[in-house]
Amino acid sequence: MARLTVDGDELVMGLAWWEKLIVRHGDVRVPLAAVERVSVQPDWWRALRGIRVRTRALVVPGALCLGVWRHGAGQDFLALRRPRRSPTVVVDLRPAAPYARVAVSCPPGSPTVSALTTALHRQRRAEACEDV
Template structure:
């Protein structure tokens, strides 16, 4: 089973030999500075976003490999019925999310706590993962528009 380890200034997702073969991927290594948020997802299926790009997803057994969505690419190594430690990463990282199953809730909370203490730039403002940005909404916000259209200036007229 995949495991998350801290090695120096890097976070490593170490895969078993058969996971490397099934997921078509070597161990994943990202700098700890790339970790944005750490959460524990009690429902394994909530960690899955997008469609399978590389690897294997066998319903009811495991989902392993990279998944593509509008926000980028995630790397997952999850098993049904187990909690998942989710690491949101800053956009400069090769993945947007790393999701790895753990044996139980206690192990997940312990691992999440250690990773939060190890990563220098963790955003601890919320315990929940943030939703993926929707391209149309992102474009509107950058153009100075709200989701409801252009903002109307508030003028008070006296007649």
């Protein structure tokens, strides 16, 4: 299943080979500067909004939502599974980003959120130092 990682100054949603094949998309890469907010939702379905793009998404009702969802504010890229007690990391992005939101299910106790938060703080401190 997809995983969120930080690679330098980019947020990367790494997809498994079968996910790339199904959604016809490579890994999703977004600059950390485009990240507006990071939150953790206890329920996977809270990250869903809009409708799926037929040729670039897969839905298994009650179990899996993978790919691009279109809505009034743009598009989201989701990789959500419905395992028991698995939180969802929701990353809302600024308007210049290719997606409005990126969301992925992660295993409980995953260091994903803390690593992402740490990288965002470093990025914002560096931007603040450049502005001064």
